[in-house]
Amino acid sequence: MSALSPQGRSFLKMHGLGNDFVVLDARSQPLVLSAEAVRRIGDRRTGVGFDQMVVVGPTKTKLADAFMTIWNADGSEVSACGNATRCVAWMLMQESGQPHAVIETRAGLLDAQTAAGGLISVDMGPAYLDWRDIPLGQAVDTNHLPLRLEGLTDPVGVGMGNPHAVFFVDDAEAVDLSRLGPILEHDPLFPERCNIEVVQPIGPDRLRMRVWERGAGITLACGTGACATVVAAARRGLIGRSAEVVLDGGTLSIEWMKDNHVLMTGPVALSYSGTLDGSLLP
Numbered sequence: 001m002s003a004l005s006p007q008g009r010s011f012l013k014m015h016g017l018g019n020d021f022v023v024l025d026a027r028s029q030p031l032v033l034s035a036e037a038v039r040r041i042g043d044r045r046t047g048v049g050f051d052q053m054v055v056v057g058p059t060k061t062k063l064a065d066a067f068m069t070i071w072n073a074d075g076s077e078v079s080a081c082g083n084a085t086r087c088v089a090w091m092l093m094q095e096s097g098q099p100h101a102v103i104e105t106r107a108g109l110l111d112a113q114t115a116a117g118g119l120i121s122v123d124m125g126p127a128y129l130d131w132r133d134i135p136l137g138q139a140v141d142t143n144h145l146p147l148r149l150e151g152l153t154d155p156v157g158v159g160m161g162n163p164h165a166v167f168f169v170d171d172a173e174a175v176d177l178s179r180l181g182p183i184l185e186h187d188p189l190f191p192e193r194c195n196i197e198v199v200q201p202i203g204p205d206r207l208r209m210r211v212w213e214r215g216a217g218i219t220l221a222c223g224t225g226a227c228a229t230v231v232a233a234a235r236r237g238l239i240g241r242s243a244e245v246v247l248d249g250g251t252l253s254i255e256w257m258k259d260n261h262v263l264m265t266g267p268v269a270l271s272y273s274g275t276l277d278g279s280l281l282p
């Protein structure tokens with residue numbers, strides 16, 4: 001007899017460069033999740049633990065293979081997650097046996113395909129290039145955002161379906177991100193909060209990036225953050241239109257294409273599968 005309470009659900013634990021996810025499949029069995037249930041499953045001691053949780057459901061437009069709903073560990077629902085998109089794309093490709101997949105999100109349709117070396121490439125859609133594209137809490141001079149905190153000044157705002165503030169620094173390792181990240185995330189300027197990247201150019205096409213993610217804190221990698229970083233660095237004239245972005249968990253290849261879409265290429269990994277007890281879900 002199983003010790004699991006009824007209504008348990010199977011899940012995959014996956015990650016992209018250490019940015020980790022619980023992936024649930026709701027394509028044939030619908031699943032309605034509360035923010036509280038997301039936080040419960042995300043507890044690294046009493047749940048499973050993740051940076052983001054993803055529910056794969058049926059496509060709403062019939063233009064994609066599946067719809068992906070994304071939550072941060074704090075229970076907030078978000079529109080975009082680059083690393084999770086690669087993971088879900090891989091899962092769909094494993095099922096279909098095809099080298100491509102289309103994933104629908106709140107931010108739009110994302111095309112994914114296999115790349116050399118077992119990597120997955122995703123067209124993350126267009127970059128929004130102006131602070132005016134990111135919901136701000138007060139009128140600002142968009143060239144000179146009034147954010148100035150211990151050496152972190154003059155960020156570039158980039159929307160990748162989610163908001164990013166990219167700060168260029170001389171030494172990314174020296175930034176006290178665990179202290180400054182939450183202050184910047186919750187700055188009144190950002191009514192929807194913000195993902196915070198600190199970025200140090202380390203070569204003509206190489207950037208070191210650390211991230212404080214909205215709703216998740218410091219993570220080992222952020223795919224949309226890496227996309228935003230390359231767009232921001234190109235706009236500042238620090239690089240061309242493509243670069244390797246070196247994150248705590250490894251490296252992503254990013255290209256800001258001529259049509260303003262951003263192509264992200266990187267690895268995915270399946271850690272394990274399991275069954276969530278029903279008591280975690282309501």
Ligand SMILES: N[C@@H](CCC[C@H](N)C(=O)O)C(=O)O
Nearest residue numbers: 081082083162214222223224
């Ligand atoms: N880890 C992600 C981004 C997840 C969402 C983000 N924290 C937000 O709140 O917008 C990625 O790989 O892009």
